Amino acid sequence: MSETVLVEDAGGVRTLTLHRPAQRNALTAEMQHELIAALLAAAEDRECRVVVLSGGGEVFCAGLDLKSLAAMGGHTPAQHTADAERIALMFRTLYECPKPTIAVVNGAAIGGGAGLATICDFTIAAPAAWFAFTEVKIGFVPAIVSAYLVLQVGEKRARDLLLTGRQVNAEDAHRIGLLNELAPPGALMERAQALAATLMKNSPESLRLTKALLAAQSKRWLDAAVAEAMAANAAARATADFREGVAAFLEKRPPLWAQQ
Numbered sequence: 001m002s003e004t005v006l007v008e009d010a011g012g013v014r015t016l017t018l019h020r021p022a023q024r025n026a027l028t029a030e031m032q033h034e035l036i037a038a039l040l041a042a043a044e045d046r047e048c049r050v051v052v053l054s055g056g057g058e059v060f061c062a063g064l065d066l067k068s069l070a071a072m073g074g075h076t077p078a079q080h081t082a083d084a085e086r087i088a089l090m091f092r093t094l095y096e097c098p099k100p101t102i103a104v105v106n107g108a109a110i111g112g113g114a115g116l117a118t119i120c121d122f123t124i125a126a127p128a129a130w131f132a133f134t135e136v137k138i139g140f141v142p143a144i145v146s147a148y149l150v151l152q153v154g155e156k157r158a159r160d161l162l163l164t165g166r167q168v169n170a171e172d173a174h175r176i177g178l179l180n181e182l183a184p185p186g187a188l189m190e191r192a193q194a195l196a197a198t199l200m201k202n203s204p205e206s207l208r209l210t211k212a213l214l215a216a217q218s219k220r221w222l223d224a225a226v227a228e229a230m231a232a233n234a235a236a237r238a239t240a241d242f243r244e245g246v247a248a249f250l251e252k253r254p255p256l257w258a259q260q
Helices: 029-044 066-074 077-095 112-119 143-153 155-164 170-176 188-199 204-236 240-251
Strands: 005-010 013-018 050-055 101-105 108-110 122-125 130-132
Touching: 005 029, 013 029, 029 077, 050 112, 050 188, 066 240, 077 112, 077 143, 077 204, 101 112, 101 188, 108 112, 112 122, 112 130, 112 143, 122 170, 122 188, 130 170, 143 155, 143 204
Parallel strands: 013 050, 050 101, 101 122, 108 130
Antiparallel strands: 005 013
């Protein structure tokens, strides 16, 4: 039974809830495996018509679990590559899910969490939600998520978000195309259910074929971009800046970069 991803079915809508609220739903390897498995199961289940992705507690997802990353300091290059491949598979499985996907973002969506939120077909956020791709602040590289972000908002805006690591509030995220809709306070899931009901009036086969068509149009570019991103992700974990950045974050102090 899954412990870090809760699964609930109601009226053709399958809700997957990231469930590590005490850790701000930070993504561990276990959680990534469970999310991949849950998405694959939803794809195969004829009773599931729409997938909703949410975060338990006050945060949607804080990105990769930094304590887990810190423990990877002794990993071999092959292990770092395997870690990158798992992250890439998680994003690709979500992107290519044959069922319509809706992210409901109740709070912060950071790094890989922002990737999960915006890779979904539809992203609905509460006014208090915010987004940030903060990898450069901890000496990491926003590698795999960068490919999808370029598809979502274009290269110029992706460069802004990835190089600054700045926070973007829900209103600005909607303005630049990270979001489809801002929900009134307290109505986040209600709006997601209304959208799901609209989607379920359409032909399931047409939805599947349309999603496959859209994915195929980007496949060649995305294959190359993700391959380069996986290599960058694995390489970044071996740098001194990454080790210092993660240590500084966990110790709640400013990082001391080697080139400063």
